[in-house]
Amino acid sequence: MNEKRAQGGESLLFLTDAQLRRGIEAMFFAYRGFTADPDRILARHGYGRAHHRAVHFINRWPGTTVNNLLAILGVTKQSLNRVLRTLIEDGLVESRVGHRDRRERHLSLTEPGRALERELSDAQTARMRDAFRRAGPDAVAGFRRVLEEMMDEDLRHLFEDAA
DSSP: OOOHHHHHHHTTTTHHHHHHHHHHHHHHHHHHHHHHHHHHHHHHOOHHHHHHHHHHHHHSSTTTTHHHHHHHHHOOOHHHHHHHHHHHHTTTTTEEEEESOOOOOEEEEEHHHHHHHHHHHHHHHHHHHHHHHHHOOHHHHHHHHHHHHHHHHHHHHHHHHHH
């Protein structure tokens, strides 16, 4: 651990359990707000949050494999297959056989899939942009740092690789 990071952490040791619980509650309510607009959009299409996560990461990494998506989402193969089947049947995702390994399935969004992803991300981007604007640049940097520190170490590389 570097010295600057250690000093920053030491200054936060005064947080009480009650203050940490308030932080946990803030995360719950913030997540509820962050997902509210996309939930309304998804409901119009008969989809849920699992569909949103799949569409988001397929858009982020076009051509990703089903196995890679499983690792990113941390869901069961059965659960992901249900979501993908719906998205493929509805024409939002296309699945192609791998060139090197024919057992692999590579996923990408179709134009309607990209349009849905844009609508969902636009709603969340607007909410996040407004919150960041109101909180200010120091809060934005601190918020991102806290989120990164909360990520499981073995998954942090997925976030860093996406930058």
